[in-house]
Structures are given as C-alpha cells and as structure tokens.
Amino acid sequence: MVIKLADNIYSPLGVTTWENYQAVMAGRCVLKQYSLPDGSLYTASLFPEEERKDYNYTFFEQLCIVSAGDAIARANIDPKSSHCRFFISTTKGNVHLLANGDTERALLGSSANIICSHFGNPNPPVVISNACISGLSAQIVAMRSIEAGLCDTAVVIGCDIQSEFIISGFQCLHALSPDECRPFDKDRCGLNLGEAAATIVYSNSGNGQWVAKAGAMCNDANHISGPSRTGEGSYRCLQALNLKPEELAFVSVHGTSTLYNDEMESIAIDRAGLADIPLFSLKGIYGHTMGAAGILETILSIQAVEHGIVFGTRGYHELGVSRQVNICAENRSTDKKSFVKLLSGFGGCNAAMLFEQTDNSTTHNSQFTIQQLNSLRINLTADELVELYRTYVGDYPKFFKMDPLSRLGFLASEMLLKQLSNQTIKQYGILLFNRTSSLADDSAFQATIQDRSNWFPSPALFVYTLPNIVTGEIAIRNHFQTETNFMVLDAPHTDIMAEQIALAAQHAPQLAGWCDVDTDGHCLAALVAVPQYTYKETIQQELNKILK
C-alpha cells in the first residue's frame, strides 16, 4: 500500500488533472476522423498538429516532462533525491523517429534517460513496456519498490503519442473504428486511438488521501493478440485483489470497444461476482491512450470518487456483451470510497488495481529465504537461434512465426525449464528486461509502411512490435497464468534488475532476466529461475555471473 501525493493529466483536453476532470464533466471530447495513406478512415483524440513538434526534447519527451513537472511540484518532493525513482510507462515512445532512421532516440531507455535527467534524478529510470497494461504494471512496480524500501517516492509517468507506425498497425489488425467508438455497445466496431501523458507521484508517507491498496497481473496464456474467451487473466486479477464488492464505487474497465475485449471483460467481471457493480469506460472520450491509459484512467477515477460521481460511458447505448453487466450510460452518483481499475493487453497480459480514499495506513512485511539459483546464458546470432531450436525443441512450429526477440526468450526459457524439470514449481511469473525493446521488429514493420506507393502494413509483424509479446509466448507454451512483465533499461543494470525480480518473486516464482536482440541481429539472453522469496543479493550475484 502506498500513498498518492499528487497527479497530473496532460491531454488534448487540458494540461492539469482539474482541467481534464472539468472537460469530462462538461462532455468535451476531441475525437476526430482522420485518414491513412491508403485512404482508410480512423477516429482519434490527438494533440493539434502545430503542437506536435520535436525540438531538443521530442514531442513525447515534452509531454512526459510537462506532466511529471506539474505532479512533482504539487507533490512537493525533491526529484534529485536518490530516494526518488522514476518509472515510465510507454508502449512505443519515440517510435515515429524510425521513419527518419533515428534508431538511437527511438530506444525507450534513451528517451527515459533524457526525461529523468531533466529532473536531475540520479537513478536509472525503469521503463515498463507491457503493452496496454503498462500504466498499471508501472504503478504496481512502483508500489512494490516503495513498500520494499528501495525508494521513498516514485514518479510514475505514462505516455504514448500516435504516429503512422501505431495507427497503421492497428488498422491492419482491423481493430480501429472509423467512427467514434462505442464501448460495450451492441454496435461497437473497434477502438479509437488517443494520446496523453499522465503522472502519479507515490510515497511511503506524507499527506495524501488516496492509497493504492493492491495490484495484480495475470497472463491468459492463450493467444498473443486475442483475449481469453473465458476472461481468465482478468478474472484471476480481480480474484487476487480480495475485493469487498459492497465497498466499491465502480470498476473503471478497459472497455476498448473492440468486439473481443469488451466481451472478455464482461465475462471476467461476471465470473468475479461484480456484475452488479457500476462500470464505465473512458475510451469514448480519450480514445485508447495506450501507455498513459492505466495512469490517466486511475487519476480520473480518483476525481470521480472525490466528487461522488460514477462516469457515464460515452458512446454506449445498448448492452452488446453476453453477460448482464452494469454499464453506466450516464453519470451517476456514489458515496463509496474505493474503486478498481482494470486493463488487458497484447501478449495476453491483464492487470487490476484497487484504490481507496482513506486516512489509515499499515506496514508491510516481507519474507526472504536463501536459495541456490538455476540460470542460463545464450549468446548467438539470430540465424543460430534456428539451429538451437532444431536441436533442443523441434516440435513447436509456432517458433518460426515469432520475431527474433520472442525466439530468443522462448528458447532460453525452454532450455532453463529443462534444467528444472525435476522441480515441483508448476507456475512461473515472467519478468524480462532489455535495452532495445522490440526495435528489430519495429524496423521490420516500419519497412512495410516506409514507401507510400507500396503501403502494406503487416499484421504479423505489428503484433511483435511490443517487447512483452515474448513473455506471452512463454506463458502460452507453458500455461503460466501468473504475472508477466517487461522492463526496458538503458543498460543491463544488474542491481535494478535484481531488485525488481526479488519484488516480483514475493508474489510468485520467476523466470527472469535479460533478453535482447541488437539491431545487428546479435542475441543475448541471460535467464535465472528464481524461487519465491529469494534475496535480491542472491539474484544479483547470479545475474552478474551470466551477464558479464
């Protein structure tokens, strides 16, 4: 449990949380129809063209800096302190720069360093790039880091901007609605994309009325782009929060307005016994803001509870999912003081968090034991991965559909799990780190849209333009329905990796470590199997051995 000190939303609707709340209450929205080079139409909530300029700071970095700057000032914390850490949630950061060949600045770690240096923070920033649940993953990671005493304050920034890269990718997946989206409605036909930055500052102490009480992440272990038909991961997340439904004001759902997502969420919510709880989606106002969504939607939900409101779902008219869930069409009133934020994303990942307005606080106890760790290092070229597959696996043709990053992580996990075959652990969480995110696949996808006269964005490449897909592939192969997460660092900082792996291992045993494919096709995986409650020192020692 951690205390929220301050927050900010910087979106096309306003530059502060208050402006955004007022805009939502006034029914303002900037969703507008645009077209792609192939003539297909999409609707999105975007910043005006004249604001979208890259200077010394790119537009993405500007949004992060302005949003975090406002939240930090309101929180009255010192961002230069070594007891403060930055967690940045984004799926694609500066990916638009790939069109000009700027691969260095497109690296999430480089961009995060620039943002963090602006505030003079001495710690390497951790980028959480866990598809559409990144915003909740980042808050959960920040909460655990504070609870474990790694830092006193955490600045959690979520941001994504839109570009032809992202829009054409969703378009070739046929996921975009040409018109304004209609979450949970019988006529819904896809999502709208949006852009925003949002920041929450958390602390272990101080004057804050809001606490993040609990969080959970669970993988469907079903498919890398389609959600589970039984809502498995989202259901498990909701179960893990130990909710008291009578105390909930609402569940702020993902509600992307795609056929499959909304149906899946209705099943998960019904299975979790929450069918009577009011639900709303903010996607009909902001569109899907990707890396910002988990943070932006949390902040607006906090505002709603503080004002005794349950938001209506813009675009929703008639229930179009199989379960009788309680979608709010119009604003309602509430006197309850807690809510759940729910998200799901590509790679089969799901996340839920419980927030509460309170003045109580409790302390947190951790338990550690010393263990001997199993580990494995693979250091090869992308071509050699195929030989390795033929030697060690050979019976999983899906391997050939994977991008190099997924192939690498998949093979490393297969070989490590073979070493562990006599152990009793059946379910591992997966936490991987790297430097280049999904850059090799990003560049391959960019090549399919680089030439306007030969514009054929590839769906099979686009689904791999998220680094966390590799965690999904491993989860699917092994039916691991536990936590999966992906973090990007500017270098293999084994201290930071060990800390985060130890925190994750308090919840479940982990397959964790480094998994990176360079732009020149050089592959390095260094994985450790970490039993529950392992010391971070033990993990770091093992990582140092295999990452040298």
Next chain:
Amino acid sequence: MEELIQKLKKEIIEVLNLEDIKPEDIDTNAPLFGDEGLGLDSIDALELIVLMEKNYGIKLQDPNQGKEIFKSISVMADYISKNRTK
C-alpha cells in the same frame, strides 16, 4: 488454375513463415484454419488479407469475408481468379 494454386502455396508458406512445410505438403482441399490442415490462426488470416491485396489487388473490407474465402487453397484460388485486378 493449377499454376495459381502452386504459386499461392509458395506465397502462403513464405508470408506465414511455415518453415517446415513444403508446397506438396499442403492439401489443396484441406481446411487452412482450425485444428486440421495447416492450423492457421487469426493473425495468419489478417496476413492473408494483406497478401490478397498486395499480390492480386483484391481488397477485403470486412475481415469476416476471409472465413469463406480462406476455407482451402482451392476456394482461395477460385476467388482470386474471379476477382483479381493484377
């Protein structure tokens, strides 16, 4: 038609990365999707839509149309020969 069928098999193997499969392994009349035949999935279907547009100038607006067209190689070849613009 036989020529188109052979070409299509090669294109599908390449675009869907069916590494261990050769054109002669693909039964022209077997289902492409589901547990039988090639066992392709939803992302493969989207990639086949791109293939139809890129190589044959056929634009499917509704991905659900794919369900009928991608039943088997022979159904797909038949549809392409009737609707191709390049």
